[in-house]
Amino acid sequence: MTRLKSALWFPLFDQLAEPAGVARLAAEAEEFGWDGVFVWDHTRWRAPVSAVADPWITLAAAAIATERVRIGPMVTPLARRRPVQVARETATLDRLSNGRLTLGVGLGSDRFGGEYSLFGEETDDRRRAAMLDESLTILSAAWSGVEVHHHGEHYTVDGVRFLPRPTHDRIPVWVAGFPGKLAPIRRAARHDGYFPVNLSHPDQLAESVALLGTGLEVVVAQPASTDLAPYVEAGATWWLTDFEPDDISVDAVRGMLRDGPR
Known part of the structure; x- marks a missing residue:
């Protein structure tokens, strides 16, 4: 049986909105044998949360502070990010971490902090799903190093090469979605991993895995x-x-990491 890998996963809220502090936690996690350190990607959250850090700059700090653990945003809602910017950010962060970046992607949600409606972003799930798929197509092409020609419903890239490339042929992409929803499962099957969010029972996972395929x-x-x-x-x-995001603290994360991975 394949060993279960363990990762710290937490929001960059309030006490954890300090990149240097998160970098220290990542270094400690590596010391205690964890396999990964992943962070939430949000622009805001409902009260009582007030402070929110940028995940990409925070992950860059974590990359410099570590040598082994995988890092990444888990998950980033690509519909509120320009794929051209994400192509540059991911390749740069992957090279900075020497190939340790995993990109978690999903639709995101407006209900926890109004991250779409308050900023005039797309709130329709179907349109965000189309934007997500189109972004992933652009990213795969950009990471390959070839000249990208993309003229889609939402984005245009007209003959641009994205260099430097990531450290390896491509950056692993894990797709998030609610258990039982077929679209995220199909999307995940085209990429590298599946993250069923709000999973309440292992039977839900078994049903999704049966549809997902292997590898x-x-x-x-x-x-x-x-x-x-x-x-x-x-x-x-x-x-x-x-x-729990509403009362996350440095002590809570440090206590978890020092208990060690599973």
Whole structure:
């Protein structure tokens, strides 16, 4: 049986909105044997959260502070990011980390902080899904180093090469979605991993994995007290720590990481 890998996963809110502090936590996580350090990607959150850090700059700090752990945004809603910018950011961060970047992607949601409606971003799920797929097409082409020609419904790239390329042929992409939803499963099957969010029972995971196929990473986020054996039996390959965002603290993350991976 494949060993279950373990990653710290937390929002960059309030006490954790300090990049230098997160970089120190990432270095400690590496020291204590964790396999990854992943962070949420949000522009704001509902009260009582007030401070929110940028994930890309924070991950750059974490990349410099570590040598082994995988890092990445988990997940970034590509519909509110320009794919050209993400192509540059991901390649740069992947090279800075010597090939340790994993890109988590999804639709995102407006209901936790009005991240779409308050900034005039697209709120329709179907249109955001189309923007997500189009962005992923552009990213795959950009990472290849070839000249990109893309004329889609939402984005245009007219004969541009994106150099330097990532360290490896491509950056792993994990696709998030609600359990049982077919579109994220199909999207994940075209990429490298599947992250069913708000997973409440291992049977939900087993049903999704049966539709997913083989050879992909399967990611579950569960509290530390959870018996993970049924999730591993259902197909999980990664476990992510699950923190409550409204009262996240440095001490809570440090306490979790020092308990060690599963």
